[in-house]
Amino acid sequence: MNRKSLSIFSVLLLSLVFVLTACGGGGGNSAEPASSDDTKVAGSDLENATELTFWTFAGTHADFYVNAAERWNEQNQDKPIKLKVENYPFDQMHNNLLMALQSGSGAPDLVDIELAKFPNFLKGDIQLESLNDLIEPELDSFIAERLDIYSKDGNYYGAPTHLGASVVYYNTDIMEQAGVDIDSIVTWDDYVEAGKKVVEATGKPMTTIATNWYGIWPFVAQRGSDFFDENGEVTLDNEKNIETLQFIDDLVNKHKIAEIAPGGQYHSEEFYGAMNQGSQASLVIPMYYMKDFTTYMPDLKGKIQIRPMPKWSDSDYQSVTMGGTGTAVTNQSEHVDLAKEFLYFAKLSKEGNIQLWKELGFDPPRWDVWEDPQMREDNEYYQYFHDDIFDILLAIRENVAGIRLSEYTPDVLTEIDTNIMHSVLREQNLTPEEALKQSADTVRQKAGSKE
């Protein structure tokens, strides 16, 4: 009978191993030392070049930085750099960075941090270098709202990748079919009326709403509201936000001029496919979506017009700066000054901003380059859309709203993803007020218990 008890013992031991592995499983492979099979290097042939590592999660960004490093080496032959750009999947890169900064070793010199993740890195003793000495002398040339997103207590920690001005992309085929002149759409009320005509004439929805923050944040911020106030208090369930969510809910469930985005978001295969087939008349999203249009929706070439967002009756804002990546220098870098200089060169300088548009199709955060002749040179984006993209931006420059981030922004975004949009728009089992109050309480509870 020895054998039997032995086998039971081994079952137990195995169970224990599985249980214990389960607990280690959460972090999983994220804690492993960094290695990437997708690495690009610039300046490897240069002697006495200083090596800088760069982590990013977007292949297009990696190309951009490699090109920037090559231009740097041409212009700065006295201090060449060897830039190693490592490209990781989105979650893995942010997890790795979190571990590296937490444990105090293994972080790169420079790193791309996505907006929604950025607040995670502004907690505790901040492990990123302040960029104030680069930014402050030229602060007037930037749309300041964009820089504030990556700042805390007066220090700027991230170099923006684009302005990310939210606009409306109209499908002119559908709008013409419905007999609506898009320039006559000035307010959101006009937009709703136009939407009714579109649905009547074509049977297609005026727009689709994503069930993540893209479906609510731009509208909320454009009204001059946000999820937090200037003191960091949760305002997710304030009057304006409830009204705004009610408006979105009405678009979908009352006026029936909007549907829920296929796949629930604007970056899914389902959405790209449907949009490309001309399934909706317009789309509200930041400018950086131009790249998605040219990459995933080739059939819409020449059929899309960009316009500012329609206005609310109680706010002058015509756009909101949304989404986007901030590039930071970590305090583990052995060459902080050089890394910062390169970062300025690549993304903050005039030249860098022009390259952001030329290479990536991003609306540069420096408005003083918008009129630069180099910006007006023909490229695939002008061919796909139209020539006056930056005239539109210049006209609304004073009316771009910013967003406010807090330590608890990731929590609010999770609530929007999982609860608010789902129960209000899809399930319709909560009113906008109930959903926002419920989620606001959840976040308040968390914030309160940690003080």
Next chain:
Amino acid sequence: MAELNANNRKNTLPLVKEKKGNKVLKFFNSQKVVPYIFVFPFIVSFAILTLYPTIQAIIMSFQRILPGQVEFIGFQNYERIFNQAFYKALTNSTVYMLLTVLILVTIPIILAMLLDSKLVRFKTFFRSALFIPALTSIVVAGVIFRLVFAESENAIANQIIGFFGFEPVSWQFNAWSGMLIMVIMASWRWMGVNVLYFLAGLQNIPKELYESAEMDGANLFQKFRHVTLPFLKPIIIFVTTISIIGGFRVFEESYVIWEGNSPGNIGLTLVGLLYQQGIQQNDMGFGAAIGVVLLLLIFVVSIIYLLMTGAFKRGDE
């Protein structure tokens, strides 16, 4: 004297050495020691890769952890655990566990018996075909499952149910269908592995028993009930135990389908919650506390199950 000693040493040393060699060899060859040597590498890797992190996680669960600011906060993390999201995750993980245990124990037994019977041809082909999903990358599988169950009339799953006259379903956005996708994915992945366990068990059953049962006039079902099942019992207990554990620690299935957050938390699992809170929202102390609760939960459930099936009882009692 010194000379004598030296002489002595010269004479005795080789002898001692030989004896010592024997002793060392004997020591390592003895039945009591050898097993420990064989398990030593496992023990070391277990201690470094599992035991140490576990202890560390327990310590972390009592801390608030931020870069440069680590402090003990007592039971504060545990006080925050039992909220709505946790109960949702607990429910999801439990339902998932029950369904996968049910499916991944019964169906593999039937499949294993088919593969073991003389009636089925191309056995090796089926055996490997069933096993291949276990080797497939879960990420790749996730992409394919997402496309199969996409929110579109043209998605494969909707075409299939459309063939039977049903309306298209938004698979990834309903609680029941979300769970269904996860269970189908887990079943598809682990079916082959469990079939192998049961096949091994079946091959250990002496054929004479079936013969004598036949002579006693037992039919197919009686043979299964009174011969096959009792012999498979240890395997069933083993497979059920690892399925319980695997069910509670489910993470990948949910993660690859929804890529993070699921609508209405329909795909939120306990480990998913740990990941969301601990890593995505940078609250590692809280994440560790969830992990410790999960550890206790799995431990208690497994022990109860093993007690109920009598796995602790000695056979001679």
